[in-house]
Amino acid sequence: MLKLYYAPGTCALASHIALAEAGAAYTTERLDFKANQQNSPDYLKINPKGRVPTLVTDRGNLTETPAMLAFIAQSFPQAKLAPLDDAFAFAQVQAFNSYLCSTVHVAHAHKARGPRWATDETSFADMKRMVPKTVGACFALIERGMLKGPWVMGEQYTICDPYLYTLATWLEGDSVDLATLPKVADHRKRMSERPAVQKVLAEEKA
């Protein structure tokens, strides 16, 4: 049985949705970020990075959203969440998810996680001011050339979709104008109508 450690409002939502879409048998455990539970000694034994998500499997613990999403797709091939028999198409899926992880999420993180990379309040404020522009530029690139529609990779729903959806739910908080991103907005709406997404959101809010 798989077990997902998550916190509401974090990128763990992507893996949570993917597990539900895959029809996986899984349990979840919620961490309290306000109590800094992700840095508690008990959790650091599970994930020494002090972050979510972590996926506990019978072979050991996995971290890093792009790796977990590919693992879920490969472990539940009948759900067809990635083009597993086509190395190039799989690489396109992975490239999209890697961009979300290493560029888009990182741009967003400069709003509230400035202390990861600097020490002065003035630097944090400077970083925070730039977030609408940097996150906006990332999503403009996605809108213009990466999101094929109706799903990220075109007709086939993949592990790119819950990940894009997750980061797109942060856009208003990052002061990016959704009106400039009609394809992203349409994708987010279509995602929000999927039963697996509604089930997971209800669980994370409960």
Added chain:
Amino acid sequence: MLKLYYAPGTCALASHIALAEAGAAYTTERLDFKANQQNSPDYLKINPKGRVPTLVTDRGNLTETPAMLAFIAQSFPQAKLAPLDDAFAFAQVQAFNSYLCSTVHVAHAHKARGPRWATDETSFADMKRMVPKTVGACFALIERGMLKGPWVMGEQYTICDPYLYTLATWLEGDSVDLATLPKVADHRKRMSERPAVQKVLAEEKA
């Protein structure tokens, strides 16, 4: 025939080494970062992100190091650069590479790429001051728990190794003390002795 766009001193080195280790037929094209060639109109048609590496294939262009490394491993299975028949072991490889991409490389980038996330000189200086600490903390985690030895994943050389090697060549420039990282230093030395690594380094320096 594959074609790799790279610039010396960048993370493109990881994919370059992987291509050589795989025995792939490939050509390379060097970009001049000092002339900002990565943002030239011609290159932006190849990679709209204005970054390296880009791998041109007969199916289209790929970006993002973790995706390219997995693609190389899957395209040249005889080179055994990843555990392709074991979803969990493959996910461990991917998790390691995702950490390098989204956390370690990002920490390093705050030394010279401050304008990506802020606008003030004081913020750039603040970010730069923190790099020895943040990159040092990342590599301490790698040293302590992630680098199994002799290679990252243990006895089998994988696509994690050229990527770790690439980022480890930046440690002195980031003022991280190699003496505190004996396993990483040993790994870097062993990597530098591989014929594929020597061939690629000679080509990038030529």
